[in-house]
Amino acid sequence: MFATLQEQLISYWKQQSQAKKITLAALLLAVIILAPILVNWANTPSYSVAYTGLSEADAAQIVQKLDENNILYQLKNSGTIEVPTDDVYTTRLLMAREGLPESSTVGYELFSGTSMLGMTEFSQEINYQRAIEGELQRTIGSLEAVQAVRVHLVTPEKSLLSSVQVPSTASVTIQVNPGHSLDSNQVRSITHLIASSVEGLSPENVVVVDSDGNMLAGGMTTETEVNQALKDDQRAIELAYAAEVQKRVQSLLDKILGPNRSIVQATVEMDWTQREMTSNTYAPTQVALRSSQIINESSSDGGTSGGVPGAVSNLPTPVATTTGAGTSMYQRSEETLNYEVSQTQLHEISAPGTINRISVSVMVDDITDPAQLASIKSAVEVAAGVDATRGDQIVVESFAFDRTAMDALAAELALQQQQELYLKIGMAVAAGIVVLALLFFALRMINNLRDSSKEKWKTIMQPVSQMAALENDYAGPALKLQADLSTALSRLAEQNNQINAVKNGSDDVVVQVHARNQATATEDEQNSRIISRLTEENPATVAEIIQIWLNEGKK
16 A cells, blocks of 8 residues: 555656655655644643742752742743643742741731730740731732832830830832932821831831932921922922913813824913901991990879988988978989900911913914914813913914824825735735645646546446447447356366266267367457457446356356
8 A cells, every 4th residue: 555655656746847756855855844833832831920029048949949840940040930831820829838938028927826825925026026017018019010028117115205216117128110219298108108017116217228229218307398399299280280270271272273283282270378367347427336234213292201221421412302291203214235346256267279270272274264263262262171261371373284294104104014015915915825735736736636547547347337338339349248258168078078088988079179279269269369359448438347247156
């Protein structure tokens, strides 16, 4: 089988032209080269980060354990280890069982599974301080701009007298991620975070430095630093409000005029002075009755003598008395009215951050219609919240924008996109051509192999069902062949009978047989030649006839 296949392949190779031989050799060489590469790529596992930011000591121990457990790994740098994606969590659990990494940050899990029995008070305090430091490192390290952080706390022993109590202090070292920076607000946030997490620690006692040794927060903040930080905050608020005004106006103009048809700039000035005012207002024309007192007395006596009871000497004026029969009367009236002038008292505290003035500048692209400019100005005034009585300013001007650079950039971008599109189309067409070429050569190879097989191998037997289709073409030769073969077989049987008779010793029979053999020798030779020629020309027909005879003999 293999020898026949080899012979067919050699025959096919010899029939190809020189160009086809080169093409087939190149394709075979490409398959031989690419097959191992593709198999290697398919068997290569994908890697994921298992540890990062490790110290060299921890990295060396982890690598040793990975080698001992036959786990594949890659080292990106001295502190980053990657393992196959499917083995990330298994590796971490395995290393955790070995207590690695040893110098990694620990927090309150330091107390998990740890028995306090037998530990001294000093050891407990140290563990508690380590736990707080670890938790603060995790919290600060979660910031986007922070790559690594170390926190050190100093908590003195508590004193009986608060006047001699030493305050707690803290120092923080921060390594900033490349491309990021920490502004003053973020540094103050870190200091307040640490101060709020440690008992007896104030933000003034927190020192923050970066990995380059630059002082970010020096502790013991002076009044000048506080004022500067306050001004920075105020300026940031003004810029944020101005950006909001600019965004509102720009969005309005983009919808009215279209994109890139206007430019807006806004400036906001705020009053950060905190005022407290008390005012009293009097209205002299408006009076109100505050209090009133009215006393009325009346007395009369008709016949008896008497007098005013009490000591006469204590009276400021002599009192008239009567004796005997007569008439006596006493009458007294007193009225007191107190009025209050109307007064209004106002106590007002003005919070800082009120707007003093808003200035908006708008430039539009080549609009010369005064009515349209006025409409745009009115719309911008409302969108920006401009108040003319407050002293706000708004300016709307028209200029022809210089779009040379923008048009050049747009043309370059369009050209780049077009080139990328052409490149994608070319790659797709090339891939299609390569696929079609491979299919074409594969089909040609199959067809050539099939043709070579047809030339090399010829059918010698056909099914009986196909003999009806060959009846018209081979009916005459087949019938003649059948008759010749029948005659040959009958003669062969007769010769066998004659041979048996000769063996019995009859001389007459021997003579007759010899004469008959000489007479039929010429005819037998002629029939033999006919049978040989038919066998060479139509071997399938001869084989089919023989097969039919054999089937009939079995029946």
